[in-house]
Amino acid sequence: MAIRLFIDGAAGTTGLEIRERLTGRDEFELLVLDDAQRKDESARRDALHAADIAILCLPDEAAKEAVKLAEGSGTRIIDASSAHRVAEGWTYGFPELIGREKIAKARLVSNPGCYPTGFLALVAPLVRDGLLSADWPYTVNAVSGYSGGGNALIDRFEADTDIAFRAYGLGGGHKHLPEMQAYAGLTHPPVFSPSVIPAHRGMVVDVPLSLSALPGQPRGEALHGALADFYADSAFVSLAPLSPVPAELLLLKSAPAWDGLALHVYASADGAQARLVAVLDNLGKGASGAAIQNLNIMCGLPETTGLRL
Structure with a gap:
């Protein structure tokens, strides 16, 4: 029997990309509401009560309301919003960090944010290994395609072709910070500098490190080796060679949808500095691809099914 699946918010960017990844998959029976019924x-x-699993592709407050609407049902939920990422009773849907078995057994799963996916993939394993300090004042510089901002930002970028770069979150307090701090095991939230460029999809997350000032003065080789060991069996996460260091790193406007995550460790020749860099599709491993990965795990299916890797 097919698994009944309801996407609440199926008309939004994340919902549409999830539906695209489900095309041709007969493991699922998609419960669909027409334009009038969606509101x-x-x-x-x-629909929430009839589904076996529901994926919420909604703003935070609407996601919280959807969870209330589902009360009294046995429906399992994947929430793609930031409403429940550090909430009690929810499992954080980052299989590589949290463990696939926890997600497989969970009823309530919260998808990671796109920026935190890059940051946590780089920093969390190194803090666990003791190579990076939990109380270090980390900074995160990140750039994303405009599709991550929802329909309003998409419309703005596509209507105003003069925008070359958009920095935001200038006053701090970004909604991604709690999950960055919690799942990296940090004493303090990092200083986060997000920005948007005129490309539909794509993301680079850059964590600069002064290795000579860090406790223990870790070497780039040690950081790279620890990440290589941590992700050795991952079908989703790849690690570029430590050397040679490329002359540039590009995001292409023509990049296709992609559900993987590429990590890089760039170390200076004298060993004093390093940059930890993650490259991903903000709509792939940063959103819809991650939701499908979690859906596959929750349904006991191969986790790469239907994904572009």
Whole structure:
């Protein structure tokens, strides 16, 4: 029997990409609401209760309301919003860090944010290994395609072709910081500098490190080796060779949808500095691809099914 799946918010960017990845997959019976029903609370409640699994592709407050609508059902939920990422009772849906078995057994799974996916993939294993300090004042410089900002930002970038670069979150307090701190095991949240460029998809997350000032003065080789060991069996996460260091790192406007995550360790010749860099598709491993990976795990299916790697 097919698994009944409801995508609440199926008309948004994340929802549309999830539906695309489900094309041709007969393991699932997709419960679909028409345009009028999508905003009807009763119809949404019925769909949430009828589904075996629901994926929420909604703004935070709407996601919280959807969870309330699902109360009393046995429906398992994957929330792609940031509403429940550090909430009690929810499992953080980053299989490589949290463990696939926890996600497989969970009823409530919260998808990681796109920026935190890059940051945590780089920093969390190294803090666990003791190579990086939990109380270091980390900084994160990141750039994303505009699709990560939702329909309003997509419309803005596509209407105003003069925008070359958009920095935001200038006052701090970004909503991604709690999950960055919690799942990296940090004493303090990092200083986060996000920005947007005129490309539909793609993301680079850059964590600069002064190795000579860090406790223990770790070497780039040690950081690279620890990440290589941590992700040795991953089908999703790849690690570039430590050397040679490339002359440049590019995001291409023509890049296709991709559900992997590429990590890089760039170390200076004198060993005093390093940059930890993650490259991903903000709509892939940063959103829709991650939701499908978690869905596959929760359904006991091969986790790469339907994904572009």
